[in-house]
Amino acid sequence: MTSLVRGGQLTRLLGQWHALPGRRRSPDYLALAAAVRGLLADGRLPLGVRLPAERDLAEALGVSRTTVSAAYRELRDSGHLASRRGAGSWTRLPAGHRVASSGLWTPDDDLDMIDLGCAALAAPHELAVAARAASEDLYRYLGGAGYYPTGIGELREAVARGYTDRGLPTSAEQIMITSGTQHALDLVLRMALPAGAGVLVESPTYPNALAAFGARRSRIGTHGLATDAAWDADLLLAAVRQGRPRLAYLIPEFHNPTGHLMTTDLRERLVATAHATGTDLVIDESFVDLALDAEPMPPPVAAFDRHSRVVSIGGMSKAYWGGLRIGWVRAAAPHVQRLAAARVGVDMASPVLDQLVAVHLLADADRIVAARRTQLVAQRDALVAAVTAALPEWRFTVPRGGVTLWAELDGPVSSALSRAAEEVGVRLAPGPRFGLDGTLERFLRLPFTLPAPDLVDAVNRIAGVRYGLDQVARPSWREPAVIA
Ligand SMILES: Cc1ncc(COP(=O)(O)O)c(C=O)c1O
Numbered sequence: 001m002t003s004l005v006r007g008g009q010l011t012r013l014l015g016q017w018h019a020l021p022g023r024r025r026s027p028d029y030l031a032l033a034a035a036v037r038g039l040l041a042d043g044r045l046p047l048g049v050r051l052p053a054e055r056d057l058a059e060a061l062g063v064s065r066t067t068v069s070a071a072y073r074e075l076r077d078s079g080h081l082a083s084r085r086g087a088g089s090w091t092r093l094p095a096g097h098r099v100a101s102s103g104l105w106t107p108d109d110d111l112d113m114i115d116l117g118c119a120a121l122a123a124p125h126e127l128a129v130a131a132r133a134a135s136e137d138l139y140r141y142l143g144g145a146g147y148y149p150t151g152i153g154e155l156r157e158a159v160a161r162g163y164t165d166r167g168l169p170t171s172a173e174q175i176m177i178t179s180g181t182q183h184a185l186d187l188v189l190r191m192a193l194p195a196g197a198g199v200l201v202e203s204p205t206y207p208n209a210l211a212a213f214g215a216r217r218s219r220i221g222t223h224g225l226a227t228d229a230a231w232d233a234d235l236l237l238a239a240v241r242q243g244r245p246r247l248a249y250l251i252p253e254f255h256n257p258t259g260h261l262m263t264t265d266l267r268e269r270l271v272a273t274a275h276a277t278g279t280d281l282v283i284d285e286s287f288v289d290l291a292l293d294a295e296p297m298p299p300p301v302a303a304f305d306r307h308s309r310v311v312s313i314g315g316m317s318k319a320y321w322g323g324l325r326i327g328w329v330r331a332a333a334p335h336v337q338r339l340a341a342a343r344v345g346v347d348m349a350s351p352v353l354d355q356l357v358a359v360h361l362l363a364d365a366d367r368i369v370a371a372r373r374t375q376l377v378a379q380r381d382a383l384v385a386a387v388t389a390a391l392p393e394w395r396f397t398v399p400r401g402g403v404t405l406w407a408e409l410d411g412p413v414s415s416a417l418s419r420a421a422e423e424v425g426v427r428l429a430p431g432p433r434f435g436l437d438g439t440l441e442r443f444l445r446l447p448f449t450l451p452a453p454d455l456v457d458a459v460n461r462i463a464g465v466r467y468g469l470d471q472v473a474r475p476s477w478r479e480p481a482v483i484a
Pocket residue numbers: 119179180181182183206251256284286314315316317322326327
């Protein structure tokens with residue numbers, strides 16, 4: 001079934017399309033085409049939808065039909081629109097583009113782009129060493145069939161040790177190895193969340209988690225996080241008590257994108273409330289290793305669990321490397337067995353070789369993670385200094401961990417700014433990607449996973465187009481949109 005976007009709907013989505021930089025120099029049709037490409041880029045306009053008839057859009061936008069015709073022609077030429085005479089025009093992506101893990105499509109060949117859309121580090125040099133050692137270890141496994149739905153024993157043990165060291169005694173039977181944290185989330189949801197059930201998530205939250213909930217057609221409620229104050233304990237607990245969601249998905253360990261760390265007190269109260277309402281808690285610990293300021297970490301949320309209501313998920317992507325695709329679930333042993341039974345209907349097991357690489361990396365965890373932290377502190381500080389100097393109106397709390405800074409902008413311009421930044425070689429993930437229904441336009445996530453000179457360069461380019469937006473049309477200040 002092809003869905004159709006009407007003139008009025010597209011006009012609303014386009015917002016300040018005419019405020020793109022270069023508007024004065026370039027004709028309207030180019031600005032309109034660039035704005036539609038931008039909507040496709042940040043996922044606000046789906047692929048395969050029919051755009052309005054030229055006359056409808058011209059009327060809705062208050063421009064001439066010639067302008068819309070020329071914009072559609074431009075989009076056809078760039079491969080973003082397919083048209084059939086008499087039938088209409090559909091959105092598409094040009095050949096050679098792909099959808100990235102962030103949900104943003106990226107040109108494969110665009111090496112000059114500074115990519116701040118993706119919050120992940122390049123691999124540490126220890127990875128190649130670990131891979132060589134793992135290929136030797138592989139001989140020990142070649143005599144068997146190689147299917148380990150819960151993961152190879154030595155990796156399950158290493159991950160269990162990590163939890164025990166954090167103050168949460170854990171046995172290997174409570175660990176299931178997955179192909180990344182996202183895979184862990186998907187599997188847990190398959191088991192725990194009936195289609196259409198209610199879930200509670202933070203706003204902002206990790207966009208691909210929203211995608212996983214979308215796939216289960218979940219009814220999503222949100223708890224809004226402030227840039228400075230993190231979780232409001234009373235509001236969060238009231239949301240659980242009143243909404244009685246089937247499941248809550250939270251990122252208490254250096255939350256993506258805000259970098260917040262949940263207090264011990266709230267962890268304890270959250271679990272008690274979840275027990276009372278029968279809510280399962282899925283706790284995403286992707287960033288737990290990446291504390292950047294020397295401070296004691298609170299106990300894991302699961303440390304307060306008495307009724308097997310808490311499932312923890314985590315992985316190697318943030319402290320080690322995303323390309324490894326190793327994640328895990330920590331749950332009660334019978335739950336792990338049920339997950340494994342569900343998993344064989346999906347992908348059978350994770351690759352043995354990759355798990356062996358993970359074993360080697362975890363054996364050297366203290367050293368590797370310490371170096372990652374040092375690197376991230378330097379990059380975070382460079383980013384903070386660059387934003388403070390170039391964009392002094394932006395507000396943010398310096399993150400104490402994780403890999404992202406969540407900036408509150410000086411106006412509701414995140415999507416327009418991201419489109420403009422793309423034109424000057426910086427890819428951004430605008431605020432609305434981290435929320436529902438197009439909210440969070442006043443926010444922007446800035447990861448500090450690239451080398452410091454790239455971060456400084458990117459911020460200066462962003463500042464250039466930010467003030468360019470103002471010269472064309474000063475965005476009117478609006479009260480923050482209600483976060484539903
Ligand atoms: C909060 C959170 N959960 C899960 C993931 C996905 O991680 P993985 O690469 O292990 O699937 C990410 C990656 O950015 C993340 O930020």
